[in-house]
Amino acid sequence: MLGNRKRPMNAARKLACVVVLAVCAVSLAANWLAPAGYAKQFREAPSAPPSRQHLLGTDEVGRDRFARVLYGTRISLLLAPASALVSTVLAALVGGLAGYLGGIWLRLARGFTDLFLSLPWLFLLITVRAILPLNVSPLVSVLITFLVLGLLGWAASARVLSTSADALRNSDFVLQARASGLHGSRLFLVHVLPNLKPVLYAQFWISIPVFILSEANLGILGLGVAEPLPSWGSLLRELEGLISFREEPWRLVPLLLLMVVMTSFQLLLSNQEASV
């Protein structure tokens, strides 16, 4: 019975693994698959439909969309998970530690995170852009963008984590560990933090597509991936002008790719016990 349930899940995980590896391989082979590059503008064919020369058509300034999807995959697949990792670590430190310590620390941390969630961070981001020099390199602007996202995206899950850690603080196994002489950071790292994994995983997986989309919105403030570098976020921003999806369905490909890759990651690393 249990074996029958496990088989479709394993098949799904294998398929997800193949999909993720294929996407990574294809994006690494962008130089060969899309030799024209992501910046070259075919001025005679703006907003063109798919053809043999342009597999996914071109954007409004005539850049090959297929090339931009491939190169954009590299940036987003590398940096969004890194950013999600930063926010997850911060959430674990602030929320997890506060819940573990309890008392005044827990109240202070919760108040701080609630305040953090309410403030208009848009203006901080505008200020960050103002501080940066105008001629900052695309690589630096990308790194700063995703770092800022990571530093600002931890509060919501820190709130949930603090409640989980608070519950764990008085659980039996933690009491037993304390009675055995384990205290402080070792108790937190060895017993409390691993039990926060389900919430941490949820935070991590939710953050990746959220940060990819947020990076695109940061373009409005001058942060974000600088032109002509592509990213999934900037490709998804094209959808905002798409009134009729039926006439230009190929413009949905970046969205479909993001959905497929995110679902594959989640299936690959979803909790084995959850399926039993």
Add this chain to the structure above:
Amino acid sequence: MNGNKNRVGRRTFLRFLLPCVLLCLSLASGSAFSQNGGELHGHAQPAVGPVSPANKFWFNSKLKADPYRPDAALERLQNDGFHPQNGALLDKAGNVVEFSIVTNAGSKPRERMAVMVQEDLGKLGIKVNVVPLDFRSLIERISQKFNYEAAILGFRNVDLDPSGQMNIWLSSAEDHAWNPQQKPETAWEGEIDRLMRAQASTTDPNQRKQNFDRVQEIVAEQAPILYLVNQNALSAVSAAVEGANPGILTPQTFWNAERLTLNATTRASR
């Protein structure tokens, strides 16, 4: 005449570096916008000055747009001491020619124009960084802090008469974007000051036209602003509306609102 003109402005410190580069900007970029494959899909013409050809009286018809000739642009740069090296353009001192263009984020036409300028200048080896900023930050940089190198923007101009542009052309005026808020720093700015005051002080239309034509010629020669395109004024009117007679100036479609009606079929269906 269009309500908005798109132009590139520059900051003071670039006056030593960019006279040739800006001229080459116009050679390299201008025509690209109005070709059939351009950003505006053929609904524009290369601009030559602050006045659109549609403003028949004030437009200086002697001015012609520079054709798209990247080779000629590179030649002019080389004549002035710039030289290409390993795909980049270097000045006499060996510095890479690099600058930024700011524009307001959220305006897709301007962002795309900046990207096209970036591509065109990239072919000459000039590295351009496109920086879309939120509108208020942009205005602060341009009108108060003067902390920018180049910008793609449009002044809102709803007056056919050039006197409506005094705040831009007078060197001591608020919206004077180059060598801002000073007495004229250069002879040609002083000449523009004199001509603009002269045309505002006379009622003879021919004299006024002569003065303002000369202003347009000086602007075309000195290129403090590069005018990119004169866009066609496009209107869309529903087939259900009767009596529409769209014009060029805003409000284009409902300037005669008292004469607009719905056709009988639409009225019956409501």
Add this chain to the structure above:
Amino acid sequence: MFIRKTLRRKALLSKIVRHLASIAALVLLGGLLSATLVRLAPGFDADERDLDPSLNAESVRALRQSRAGEQHILSFYAGYLFGVAHGDLGTSHALGQPVQNLLRERWPVTVRVAGLGLLLAWLAASALAFTACLWRLPAYEILGTTLSGAFLCIPAAVLALLSVILNAPGYLAIALIVFPRIYRYSRNLLAKAYSLPHIIAARARGLGEVRILAWHVLPVAGPEMIALAGVTVSIALGASIPVEALCGLPGIGQLAWQAALSRDLPLLVNITVLVTLVTLLANSGADVMTYMLKPREELA
């Protein structure tokens, strides 16, 4: 028994009073911090009319002078608090109306849109998460993961535009934005609860799935899900900004967007104070409920 009840009631009351005091302090601090962020951000002194060639130097100076009272943050904020104490929330620069009138007109729209969206999202996510745990079918797990992953990847602006094109209500867009976050967290919380040893023992003893869920899983996962409910209120409020702006719904979200674009300080401070208050009340409410659901032995 009576003494324990009284002590518990006293502890609950003291917890509520502490929460209210901290809410008041945090709301005041939030207002000041948001005013500081807005004031220090570039573009505060700039106005679109600065580039209007038809305005002369005196007019531009007069425009800048009209905001002179907002140059010093502390004096502005002190004046604002004084006004609030007298029932005056200030006047919006962008819209030229008293802020309290604007908020009074618009808060019902946001409450309806965000509230319905949140309710729909919780119903859908909970139903999917619970049934995934009850049935434990891999196909169902894959369906839930795919659905939540799909909606997580669609930009909020696109969901809002889709709701306009398809003539769907705005709260549906908010529900689709919030749903994947709720589903993923609650699915993992329930999965963690189901993996506990006493659940395996309960199953071995032949207890029905519904009874296991109600008596053994929910008490374990419940407090964290209640905490999540508090957080989703602020997520829904954040989602209401692009949805209201794009769907043309005259709510507080649309007002916040207009205020941000025009750096309307009085309006922004008031909206931040309101959002902070709602967020803190929601999260504090969740904390108090969690406390009330704790087993009595833990409180002793």
